[in-house]
Amino acid sequence: MIAFAVIALLILASASLAMCLRNLVHSVLLLVANWAGIAVFYLWAGAEFVAFAQLLVYVGAVSMLSLFAVLLTRRSFHDLDIIPESVSRATWALLTAGAVAGVLIGTILGSPFGNVTEAAPAVSMRQLGEELAGTHVAGLLVVGIILTVALLGGVVIASKDKEDKS
Amino acid sequence: MNPLQLCLILSSLLFAVGLAAALARTHAILVLLGVELMLNAANLNFIAFWRYGPPASPADGIMFVVFSIAVAAAEAAVGLALIIAVYRHQKNIRLQEANRLKG
Amino acid sequence: MLGSGLLQGLAVTAKNLVGSFHDPARYTTVEYPEVKEQLPESFRNFPFLVTDNATDPMGALRCVACQICEKECPPQCIYIEKSKDKKPDATGKPQLYPAVFAIDTSVCMSCQICVEVCPFDAIKMDQEFEIATTDRFSALLLNREQLAKPNTYFHQIRPTEAAEVDGRLTAERKAAEEKAKAAAAAKAAAAAAPKPAASAVPTATPAATAPTAPKPAAAATPAVPTPEKPAP
Amino acid sequence: MSATNDAFLETFPVTLRDAATNWLPAPWNWLAQGLIAVVAVLAIFGSLFAILTLVERKALGRVQNRPGPNRTGLPYTARLPWLKFTEGKIFGLGQPMADGIKMLTKEDIVPREADQVLHFIAPVAMLAMSLMTFAVIPFGRNLVPVELDASVLYFFAAGAATELAVFMAGWGSRNKFALLAAMRALAQLISYELPLILSFVPVVMIAGSLSTVGIVAAQSSWHWGFIPHWYVLTPWGFAGFLIFMVSALAESNRSPFDLPEAESELIAGHLTEYSGFKYALFFMAEYLGMTALSGMAVTLFLGGWNAPLPFLQFIPSYVWFAVKLLTLLMGFIWIRATLPRLRMDQLMHLSWKFLVPLCLVNLANTTVWHLTASLPLAVRWLLCAVIIVAPFTLIGRSLTKGVAPRTYRYAE
Amino acid sequence: MSAPSENSPSAVRPPSSGADPSAFPGLTSAPGSNIRAVNDPFHGDLLEVSMGPHHPSTHGVFRMMVTLDGEVVVKLKPVFGYLHRNHEKLGENTTYLASMPYTDRLDYLCSMTNNWAYALAVEKLAGQPVPERAEYIRLILAELTRLLNHVCLAGFLLQDCGASGTPLMYAFREREKILDLFESLSGSRMMCNYQRFGGCRIDPSAEWLDRVRALVAGFPRFLDEFERLITGNEIMMARTPGVGCLSPKLAISAGITGPMLRAAGVDYDLRKVDGYGIYPRYKFRVPLGAHGDTYDRYMIRVLEMRESLGLLEQVMKDIPGGPIMDPKAKLRGLRPKAGEAYGRIEGPKGEIGFFLISDGSPNPYRYRVRPPSFVNLTVLEDLCLGHTIADAVIILGSIDIVLGEVDR
16 A cells, blocks of 8 residues: 555646646656656556556557657747746646546445455466457457557657648 | 445546646647546546446446546647647647637 | 678687687787887987086086087077186097086987987987886976996997997097097198198098988088077 | 576575565556666676777777777775786776766767757657667566566557657757768668668567567577577578677667768767767667667577576576676677778668568568478478578679779789 | 848859850859859848958858858858968078978878978979988888878868768878887978988988888778778768869869869879989879869769779888988078079869079078969859859868968
């Protein structure tokens, strides 16, 4: 339980800090910490494979993408500090988020979950692989296609359009 | 409170943080990252249910998350590419001002 | 095929790596303070003053303070003050000597022009190069006493040139003595009977293959205008 | 497994560990064993780093026809009779120590405008990430710090984080050269992550395991008693090994892919504003990362700790691992001594237009290998060799199109 | 950084072919189509980087103000003068002889050729003949200097490409042998101060000539090995061809000389054109490039080294005896008649020339140096535009500058 508390604190603190900071690079790096925290949570829950996938995809790749986006959309070192958001907007956002969180937590606390299984389900790598390439092979293919399309789409969208060079 | 509920509360809080960010911030990258946070919160739920929920097929929860991570990666890639394209056109990525589709 | 050039390059470096253990041509480092390479005879660093007498260096400087080197020195690093009195030189002729002769080695650029223009073979290039000091100013400003080194030292560092110089100097001395003798004889003869003296005076000419450059005839061209000196 | 399994030397490290921890109660026992593993990894690879810096400089020197560092000795060694002839210099073995002392005592300069937090975190994160990767490498028969089911995945997940550290360093320095280096590092590391991972997928497929221990175990037999079952000796394994090593060069920022710290262009790249101990940490992380990647290459392709020939098994397994590791490290140094640097766009082309397609072809090649198991080995081998060499030549030719050596005309 | 504020017309680099093609037909930079205007507010941001004066690859204290679009150079402003030593004024305030050691310090890699060019100018001014043997020795020394310079250049170029010192150390290994020869002849390795008006200072011994023969015989072996290491190397072949192309037109109108001009395909070698010294007596070829890119500039130098070796082999066969110095030559107190003279030779880097005006006094009235590296450097921006910063470094390396000569 102590481990869970630490992980939860890490996740929530880094997420909320990241969302409050003015400096974009710091925000992104804190988000990376948050993702790493989530990976630790997966490890804690016993889902090794997911944890490493999370690390590989989020900490390794999405973070890079975000940093690239940050670097490519700035004018100077000091351009990163974002203009403060309007107070009313922030208030409304916080109220909405708070309401959503309240409803969710209320539901969670109010629902009867019964007895939880204490022993973590044991899944071997081999099992996972067979499942992935057996039961879920259609999903795997679809994901593969989505990723390819996303790659191509990303390249097309982000590449400089030559004729537009006025 | 059982551990499943704790995990779910954690995930809903994380979801709320992401939602607040997506609503409050005007910087496109931050909004996108807020959406990522919400996705992650959902993934937390899957793992929590896989771990503590009633036993189903042992790998189902993991499968969900793996696919979700893959799709999230694609979403991030396209989203960030879009942001860069918008920036190229408008020299600005504040969302209020990016309301025209034609550059 | 892609990569063949890279493999060739790797082969070359491997050859050098292995060669450095057995092939002296592929291991060229000389580990300096322990091993010192033989300097070539013509190696030059900073000038020194030649003195003929090791026990009394100041008394036997060849320099006669003619100040030609001072004038010709490109970076003007030589400073000379003439003496008030005269001392007899090796031939016994009374000559001026440098009361002050200083070379600022922090300015000197080791060009050897002072050596080339000296008509008296009084200044030569030294081969001492381990002269680092901790003092930038006074320790690098060498005075007469520090500059003077005996002719034997000159023989030691540059045997060929020194022998050639010595040969020339002895020839000159001999010629001068003969001239003096002849002059004395002529004087005596003139005292006896006024008739023209024998004027055939043999003078030594430097060999064509002298290791130093052929010198301008003698010290007989004092009309070198002084270049504007920079303010001290 | 052979009878040498429980030879004294083979089991010595484990025996030692057990002797030191067995008296503790159960959970503490486990913790102590973990701690011992951590300390052992730190000590062994820390000193390997120190020696490696010296070896690299000496090897570079020898390649360049000079001796390399050979002056700095250790105090008191001149008094030892059998070392007297070295006059206290002992071939420069004191150099790493002197370097360490110098690094520690140098002033740590942080630019005023720098992002203080990132500037500080970057080297620490870098070193931590490189150290974490050592956790899953099997150094010997029973010597793997942590046995995970998905340890190969773990290795690359942990390694992926180093690029963040490079970015933090480059960005946090507030220096234009460092910023350029950070951009380069991001692009380079993310581009080479792909071939790096794709190159070992065949190994995972054939071995049927994502755990390093399982992969090594799958390579621990011999064809006809003398050809080891290492994956590097198959066509797809060899291709994978080469791609892996090229990508590893790029991932560890080593020449000819040292673009982020390209000395002649960007001064020192992301390290421009680092000095003193932080710089040393980066340096250490670079070497440790190189060592870890080499260790992984040994594990995946070179049969891990397996002996090359059955009768050589009397030599302990960790010695074999060390020998293979050092050979690969020497290869890194040799390449650094020889090759000039690529340009950024060429670097990207190499990855995306050459290595990644080759990896995919190699994947297909592996399938062919797997499906033709019934054919005789030689036929199978040749078939797969052709499948991988043909695209290599073709793509390689398109990559170097139009840059053939030129002939020159002369004017009389 | 503040790109949009940079609106001065001079900063504009139009995408295609220059602002006013009629004014300087050759001098319009020929950037690739991917170059953008510096003040283009649309496409991303520019980064202005100050490379130098203390940068590892600016060959001394040279500074390039580079404006980068990503990694692509869109503007490059060379800044020099950090090593200015008043060379020409010094020459006007000292005697003719005292200027000789200063010429060593112009291009400190090639002091022998600098000496020769200056001696040639003074000899023209004073009408001073040179003995036959001295002409031979001068030619030998000039060609040795060419070897020395080109081999250094190749090493430095590779260093700029990022090879960690190995080609440079091999180059220096060979250069060291030539420097040893210079040292045993003139007494100094780099600041030779060897030539004089009317000959040379010291007569080389037969033993020294034998050492030169041995060096000439052994050099091709080194060159072969060096080329095996470099010329076929895929990375080198990827890095250098097509980088920094210099068109013959631009080269001629900018006054480029030396291997850089010949790499652009212009057949102009002062050894052939002027036929100074005893060059006309011997057969040698002048290699010419076709593209004018960095690879050509490198290869032309390698080929020139091979030609120099052939030339040296011929020359070493028939060195006449006789005096090395004209006996009537006057060194000290030289007062040439009023008049002017321009002495130039084909130095390793290009045309090194000295222009002297005498008013009959012991000092020249005007003393002017035509430094090849300085003139060759003027096209740096034109070569670099549209290439990446990594290319800018190797283009600078392939121009072959020595800051002592650029800044004087």
